[in-house]
């Protein structure tokens with residue numbers, strides 16, 4: 001019995017076989033070293049061959065049949081092609097298995113040769129069963145082959161943001177008659193975009209196809225999925241479908257932008273229910289992520305079923321108990337999925353992303369250790385994180401004070417929707433903080449990314465009106481720096497440590513966990529869905545390329561994967577996936593102070609000013625003789641130091657005189673012409689002497 005039991009442990013299998021092969025010395029050899037010897041000394045024996053095929057080669061081999069299946073997709077459905085390809089494998093396995101059975105059955109009494117003769121009778125029924133099992137396995141491993149490969153259905157997918165970048169997610173899915181927009185997110189500028197606060201995707205393509213756009217489909221309420229909604233609604237309005245929290249967060253934005261009335265476009269969806277939008281049917285599938293009420297999508301189209309994970313991780317122990325609805329993934333996977341779109345953000349991370357609940361355990365430790373006030377900062381949208389901190393605060397007899405506009409608004413919204421169940425009596429206003437002892441205070445605040453305007457930064461720089469930091473304070477930063485924010489987070493740390501508080505950050509590894517899936521979670525989704533085509537989304541090129549590798553390792557034909565960039569339009573049919581064209585994409589710059597657009601040329605001028613400075617020249621020119629009247633006025637900023645101003649002005653004066661000497665007649669009457677000539681001459685001079693390209697502004701008066 002015992003020897004038959006272990007179905008997984010390979011060591012044990014080896015252990016079993018040894019005694020049979022050399023029955024008597026068995027006992028003396030049993031200890032560990034023996035096992036190792038087995039593998040080394042008897043490479044040709046069955047036990048080992050059996051072990052290997054069962055493990056790795058099986059995985060390695062699978063992609064091959066799949067590749068060919070995918071390749072010949074149209075003509076060769078389930079049947080023969082694959083079987084032919086695979087034949088060698090099962091045969092090998094059979095060969096290998098026989099001795100196995102033998103071992104088990106024989107019980108070690110007789111020599112191997114005899115046993116093989118006794119047990120290897122493969123009769124017709126057994127052979128048929130083997131064939132039938134093989135057929136079932138083949139079908140199971142490529143469920144998409146059930147699709148009608150002759151269907152004329154076609155779908156086009158166009159990412160307008162979120163590919164080749166992190167954030168700014170927006171994509172369009174369209175058939176002949178219907179288009180839906182999936183998410184309308186914003187992203188953040190880089191350091192060359194002076195005075196720009198946020199970036200919004202270019203909506204040109206949406207204008208071009210606006211007549212067939214039937215809906216905006218929202219997956220979840222993160223800024224990089226809904227942040228551009230008010231900007232879109234100022235140009236174009238469509239029905240919006242999403243879960244209550246995501247739509248509530250959009251409503252907050254609409255209210256800020258004077259679009260209160262546009263809440264009438266909202267359609268609140270119920271998970272696990274299909275919504276017919278044009279000729280598509282969309283189902284929202286609950287997933288786990290760093291925001292509540294996040295969803296993946298299953299979309300039935302005339303071309304076949306599409307699945308879009310949106311942002312996700314697979315948290316088996318989420319704070320609210322609602323796990324990712326993997327059964328819906330399995331359901332659609334079983335029916336056959338044409339194309340899977342999946343989140344690539346963490347595709348370089350091996351293993352699983354940890355559950356959100358581990359952070360709660362870290363909070364337990366940190367709250368135990370804290371003597372004075374606790375100030376916790378995280379992303380204002382990560383309400384489960386905030387909730388976990390609040391729960392600990394309540395448990396330790398602390399009052400909760402929420403500080404920071406976005407944090408206050410999100411906590412309020414989530415409490416109103418019933419996602420944060422903490423009684424009113426535990427909350428206090430910021431001006432009430434001094435009424436309580438330090439160990440009775442928990443402050444939950446914004447600023448974990450070192451944002452200069454956020455409350456935590458203002459506390460750290462002693463600019464906050466109500467909260468002055470004390471050495472007894474514990475500041476918990478429950479976040480990691482988003483790429484690009486490392487410097488500002490480091491600056492914040494410096495300020496906090498200088499202020500003398502205890503800072504809890506990365507030294508506790510579970511003080512923060514990601515909201516995105518690692519490789520093992522990505523694999524689980526790939527295996528549940530086992531799609532024909534795969535489009536890795538949400539990430540820079542290196543992220544989607546890595547995700548593509550993971551997909552190949554999970555049996556997706558590499559020719560059925562495309563690495564896309566924003567603006568690429570792909571056509572997907574049951575027979576093929578191919579790029580058909582490129583549409584206009586780009587970013588609109590937004591100034592958050594006034595919620596207004598900043599035109600591209602303004603940002604370009606700012607870049608030029610920041611990098612190369614400016615030269616202004618004002619000159620009067622006598623029309624009579626073409627000479628400069630008086631001295632030209634020359635100002636520079638960001639080009640020459642003050643002490644060299646005069647010298648530079650003299651150079652320009654000489655330059656202008658020479659230039660004017662060479663200009664004759666009509667040219668001297670046209671001041672635009674003279675200004676252009678001055679600009680060219682000064683540009684050449686500055687490039688030659690300073691190797692810079694400043695903005696040059698000549699103003700000429702002809703007198």
Ligand SMILES: [Zn+2]
Pocket residue numbers: 220222225289311
């Ligand atoms: Zn997200």
